[in-house]
Amino acid sequence: MSSLLVIRHGQASFGQDDYDVLSSLGRSQSRQLGTFLARRGVAIHAVYSGPAKRHQDTAALMIEATRADGATIPDAVIDASFDEYPAFEVIAHYLPALIDDGMIPAVLAERYRQSALDPVTHRQTFEAMFRVVLARWAEGSLVSPTASSIETFAEFRERVRGGLTRLIEAHGRGATIAVVTSAGPCAASLTLAVSATPVETIHQSLVVANTAITELKYRDAQDITLYRFNSVPHLQSRALVTHR
Template identity: 25%
Template structure:
């Protein structure tokens, strides 16, 4: 049996021109998570994987620093997030206003849910990526694990991976995604007879003294 530890990236730059980089808080979250994992007795695995997005790499670097380990990751595109902005524009047939998705968190998440559900139902005529292709690349990333493996990814890809392990309907992906905290730890046990969810949305770096700062979702 092998343990796949899949971690969502730390807080990125929500509302900024470039979302794909960690905020100052995100850097603190990732280091705190690394220290917490070490304190728990979690063992640094032999294989480390990330997507090609900067927030994945920066999160891994923070985790490794906090843990006291060296990270030499394999980059796998299956761990990249789907392109929500491009998907929204396709859904709105080019009429989307970027400010609608970047300035208001509540509006952002409402639009995210509606757009993903339409995408899964194949109701978006020319999406930047077909939902079936997204599913396939995420599955390929999970299949690329070798023994105990650490993956750093994004909420959509991780939620897709989990819902497939649970054999849940496609619509459960976005419901899982909307619950996922920054730096959340998810664990999948994988063996000859299948894969099993062993942990979901865990935050060992958050406690009563730091929750007001460390608990974030976007």
């Protein structure tokens, strides 16, 4: 059988001006992943990366560390199929209206408004609302005539599934393919092997750790099995395991 390793990027810069930059810890996580793969003797035949800077930098650092440990690994190929779902666009477009319309719990909305000067509380309340808004987006209950350019959940899922299916069909049996992407595509990849509702997929995406590996085993595009989800064997300390 062949293996498809769907890997989330290293820790990015949540709460900073540019989220799409790996933190120093994120860079270390990426290198540790590459060293782990080399020392475990995982022969990777192809590497693909989503288009974001955090995807490409994670892939580059993983590859660099793998080669530094004496293993052979090809350069990454950039593929837009593996970009993240449009979380920031969805939040920016829908959150203010959902708060004004009372569709966000009033207590949560008030905590969010009052937390602007407290970064820790602000982050906690933002993440709680993030979960609510993305779940509504996934189930298709957010409708706006001015949001036609925002990718729907169905479009996102089919983009990722289509990209992964294309890779499976392009690489024969015995291959190991690595795809460096974001939490959303990691969760969406599960739907190639197991059933999950749109909201379940969103909830799964929110627990994916940085540089975690989701592995699918396959014979062909119709015979795919989930082998492991959200695995971080390369991170030997709990302090190294992050989600944001």
